Amino acid sequence: MENLDAARLQMAFTLIFHIVFACIGMVMPFFMVVSHKKWLNTGNPVYLKLTKAWQKGVAIFFVTGAVSGTALSFELGLLWPEFMEHAGPIIGMPFSLEGAAFFVEAIALGFYLYGWNKIPPKFHWFTGIIVGIAGVASGILVVSANGWMNAPSGFDYVDGKFLNIDPVKALLNPAWFTQALHMVLAAFTATGFAVAGIHAFQILRNKQKELHQKAFKIAITFGAIAAILQPISGDISAKDVAQRQPVKLAAMEAHYETSKGVPLYIGGIVDQEKKEVNYKIEIPNALSFLAFGDFNAEVKGLNDFPKDDIPNVAIVHYAFQIMVGIGGLLMLAGIFFFFSNWKKKHWFDKKFFWKVFAFLAPAGFIALEAGWIVTEVGRQPWIIHKIMRTKDAVTPMPGIVYSFYLYVVLYTILTITVAWLLRRQIKSLNSTPISSL
Amino acid sequence: MISVVLFFLFFSLLLYVLLGGADFGAGILELFSSEDNQKITKKTIYRVMGPVWEANHIWVIILIVILWVAFPLYYKVMVTSLHIPITLMLLGITLRGVAFVFRHYDAYVDESQRVYNWLFHVSSLITPIFLGMIFGGMVSGKIVLITKDVPLDFVEAYIHPWFNIFSFLVGLFFASLCTFLSAVLLIGEADEEGYPVYVRKAKIATIIVVILGFITIAYGYVMSIQFVHGITSHNVSIGLILVSAAFLYPLWYTVKKGIRIASRIFAGIQVLLIITVALYPHYPSLLITKNGTLSLLEKVAPESVINVLGISLLVGGLLIVPGLFHLLKSFKMIKILEKQTH
Numbered sequence: 001m002e003n004l005d006a007a008r009l010q011m012a013f014t015l016i017f018h019i020v021f022a023c024i025g026m027v028m029p030f031f032m033v034v035s036h037k038k039w040l041n042t043g044n045p046v047y048l049k050l051t052k053a054w055q056k057g058v059a060i061f062f063v064t065g066a067v068s069g070t071a072l073s074f075e076l077g078l079l080w081p082e083f084m085e086h087a088g089p090i091i092g093m094p095f096s097l098e099g100a101a102f103f104v105e106a107i108a109l110g111f112y113l114y115g116w117n118k119i120p121p122k123f124h125w126f127t128g129i130i131v132g133i134a135g136v137a138s139g140i141l142v143v144s145a146n147g148w149m150n151a152p153s154g155f156d157y158v159d160g161k162f163l164n165i166d167p168v169k170a171l172l173n174p175a176w177f178t179q180a181l182h183m184v185l186a187a188f189t190a191t192g193f194a195v196a197g198i199h200a201f202q203i204l205r206n207k208q209k210e211l212h213q214k215a216f217k218i219a220i221t222f223g224a225i226a227a228i229l230q231p232i233s234g235d236i237s238a239k240d241v242a243q244r245q246p247v248k249l250a251a252m253e254a255h256y257e258t259s260k261g262v263p264l265y266i267g268g269i270v271d272q273e274k275k276e277v278n279y280k281i282e283i284p285n286a287l288s289f290l291a292f293g294d295f296n297a298e299v300k301g302l303n304d305f306p307k308d309d310i311p312n313v314a315i316v317h318y319a320f321q322i323m324v325g326i327g328g329l330l331m332l333a334g335i336f337f338f339f340s341n342w343k344k345k346h347w348f349d350k351k352f353f354w355k356v357f358a359f360l361a362p363a364g365f366i367a368l369e370a371g372w373i374v375t376e377v378g379r380q381p382w383i384i385h386k387i388m389r390t391k392d393a394v395t396p397m398p399g400i401v402y403s404f405y406l407y408v409v410l411y412t413i414l415t416i417t418v419a420w421l422l423r424r425q426i427k428s429l430n431s432t433p434i435s436s437l
Numbered sequence: 438m439i440s441v442v443l444f445f446l447f448f449s450l451l452l453y454v455l456l457g458g459a460d461f462g463a464g465i466l467e468l469f470s471s472e473d474n475q476k477i478t479k480k481t482i483y484r485v486m487g488p489v490w491e492a493n494h495i496w497v498i499i500l501i502v503i504l505w506v507a508f509p510l511y512y513k514v515m516v517t518s519l520h521i522p523i524t525l526m527l528l529g530i531t532l533r534g535v536a537f538v539f540r541h542y543d544a545y546v547d548e549s550q551r552v553y554n555w556l557f558h559v560s561s562l563i564t565p566i567f568l569g570m571i572f573g574g575m576v577s578g579k580i581v582l583i584t585k586d587v588p589l590d591f592v593e594a595y596i597h598p599w600f601n602i603f604s605f606l607v608g609l610f611f612a613s614l615c616t617f618l619s620a621v622l623l624i625g626e627a628d629e630e631g632y633p634v635y636v637r638k639a640k641i642a643t644i645i646v647v648i649l650g651f652i653t654i655a656y657g658y659v660m661s662i663q664f665v666h667g668i669t670s671h672n673v674s675i676g677l678i679l680v681s682a683a684f685l686y687p688l689w690y691t692v693k694k695g696i697r698i699a700s701r702i703f704a705g706i707q708v709l710l711i712i713t714v715a716l717y718p719h720y721p722s723l724l725i726t727k728n729g730t731l732s733l734l735e736k737v738a739p740e741s742v743i744n745v746l747g748i749s750l751l752v753g754g755l756l757i758v759p760g761l762f763h764l765l766k767s768f769k770m771i772k773i774l775e776k777q778t779h
Contacts, residue, residue: 056542056544059538059542060538060539060542062491063491063534063535063537063538064534064535064538066491066494066534067530067531067534067535068531069498070494070497070498070527070530070531070534071527071530071531073498073501073502074501074516074523074527075527076505077501077505077512077513077516078516078520078523078524081513081516081517082513084505084509084512084513084516085509085510085512085513086509088505088506088509088512088738089505089506089507089509089738089739089742090742092502092505092506092507092738092742092745092746093506093745093746093749095502095505095506096499096502096503096506096746096749096750096753097749097753099495099498099499099502099753100749100752100753100756100757102495102498103492103495103499103753103756103757103761104756104757104760106491106492106495107492107757107760107761107764108760109491110487110488110489110490110491110492110764111488111764113487113488114487114488164741165738165739165741165742166741167741167742167745167746168745395517395520396517396583397517397520397594397595398591399591403520403524406524406528410528410531414531414535417535417539421539421542421543421544424543424544424545425544427544428544428545429544
């Protein structure tokens with residue numbers, strides 16, 4: 001394996017891992033504080049038990065997210081020293097602010113986890129809110145740094161040099177808002193459906209029904225609202241990408257020939273040799289409309305871009321289809337939940353209802369990972385869009401493939417362990433009666 | 438503004454060594470304890486470190502972000518030449534972090550605790566050793582500046598800089614310093630049962646730190662390592678070493694008597710002196726390579742970046758330091774704020 005490929009795989013692998021843990025660590029505190037608030041308001045011990053159970057989940061995910069994040073902050077330099085040498089000063093601002101937000105989160109989490117019966121109850125609850133807000137803030141800031149790689153701004157590029165650096169402009173790059181909005185909604189959708197799905201599964205198994213139903217409702221409410229809002233954000237993102245990274249858009253849709261009134265492809269098998277898509281469903285003029293708000297707009301095809309500037313079309317196209325497909329499914333599931341809760345409460349007593357949500361538990365995260373594959377693979381071969389190529393940024397140290405293997409083994413073991421720990425948490429949650437608090 | 442940035446760089450380094458160091462040291466203490474003492478230590482460090490555990494380690498992220506934002510060339514040389522020990526250190530950080538959480542948050546306390554404890558102890562030891570080796574690597578004069586055009590021998594470019602006796606001695610010294618800090622911190626936090634244990638351990642750790650410090654300097658002097666000669670030929674650093682030696686007596690006395698506040702202050706002073714002795718005579722040439730030194734300030738980020746970073750750090754500092762202080766106070770971590778009981 002070439003060094004560049006190994007470095008890219010290692011980066012992809014560690015990000016895929018980190019994103020799951022970071023998202024759960026960022027979103028779950030909100031579930032926890034809602035449950036906590038309900039306990040404060042009603043005094044119902046079920047909510048206290050749920051809050052404490054979720055708090056353990058938050059602690060485990062926060063720390064796993066934090067250590068993998070620490071590793072990532074070093075990996076950026078370890079794998080891409082040339083990139084960091086030039087980009088570091090420009091995108092330092094989101095990272096330094098992210099450090100501050102992360103610090104606030106860690107302090108607040110210290111208060112929250114250890115504050116039971118030690119600090120005033122209202123202040124204690126409030127520290128939980130700070131955990132959530134600081135978590136979302138760090139998420140937004142990190143995504144802003146990624147946005148800069150897609151939409152480099154805040155400097156002049158003259159003769160290979162980065163001059164007149166404006167860190168604030170780089171932070172507020174043209175992609176930051178659309179990407180951050182899309183990511184935050186995705187995090188809430190994925191975590192909401194995952195947590196709800198786990199509790200739905202427990203309800204199916206007929207364990208501690210009252211507790212799991214309460215847990216399900218809190219988690220799915222967040223997940224469903226985010227899933228229903230996500231298409232709006234997706235539309236904004238698509239229009240943004242069409243403007244700024246037309247080659248990425250063309251790859252997402254595997255659109256080869258430049259033309260007007262372009263149809264939207266759903267599904268299909270990409271033939272990269274023959275430059276065509278087989279077995280697809282076509283929606284006439286839809287891509288032109290989605291990308292430019294005009295049914296007859298011209299969409300530039302992959303054939304009109306230099307060969308060296310085109311990402312791996314098949315990967316980007318499939319990932320995009322998976323993301324959109326699952327996103328649509330989750331939106332429908334969200335509507336289904338609200339409808340049942342509003343008109344068909346008796347569905348909550350039926351097995352099929354819980355089966356649907358138990359089945360959907362991993363779906364959000366699959367969509368979220370697919371989304372990152374679209375944006376990251378879609379940006380290739382550039383590490384900084386149209387400024388620096390990924391191959392020019394990689395470390396000169398040979399043998400990165402061994403470091404890649406090391407990370408694969410480490411993170412695979414960690415993933416298995418965390419899953420195993422969660423099972424034990426749920427088992428213990430189900431086996432202890434509410435009264436034993 | 439560059440002075441603000443440099444201040445925060447130094448401040449983060451100091452706090453990481455003090456707080457993160459004490460944290461690593463707790464694991465090392467546990468490793469070198471009898472089974473009964475291990476239980477006491479585990480209980481104590483959970484109570485003492487738990488609430489601030491995560492905050493202790495964020496200083497290294499702040500440190501690294503400042504380096505890459507403000508001193509990109511310096512950072513690049515460091516992460517390229519010391520890729521391997523940094524990766525191993527990260528492995529240690531990862532395993533240690535998850536082991537700490539797993540052992541305290543697992544729903545059941547059973548046989549798996551053995552695995553978590555073992556992981557926690559081992560990673561607590563290897564992580565500071567690698568951190569020390571990384572610093573040793575930066576100053577031992579074995580780094581070869583890597584250029585794209587000249588292919589280098591792998592061993593010479595990526596192994597020798599850190600895999601050498603001097604760098605290893607620095608690693609051992611740092612691990613012993615962490616153990617020392619932790620033992621001194623725990624004197625003031627332990628209950629009746631643990632109190633004599635930590636007084637004894639702090640005494641042993643103090644002796645080991647002094648001996649290892651002496652060996653490291655002596656070895657460097659004999660082997661003509663430029664970094665050590667920089668220290669021994671500079672008036673300020675010699676003066677500070679003498680101050681440090683003079684402060685050993687009150688340190689020893691307060692540790693022996695188990696006076697918790699004063700012993701912490703004297704331990705902190707030692708760390709401050711050690712860092713200053715190491716860095717001051719060389720500043721800003723803080724990376725010593727085979728073919729000369731690399732200044733921290735070489736190709737420093739442009740002024741606009743430094744200004745924004747300085748402001749971010751000041752704002753962040755205003756947000757974080759009171760919060761951290763309040764956290765420590767709320768969990769009675771700062772015993773200076775309450776009456777002495779011992």
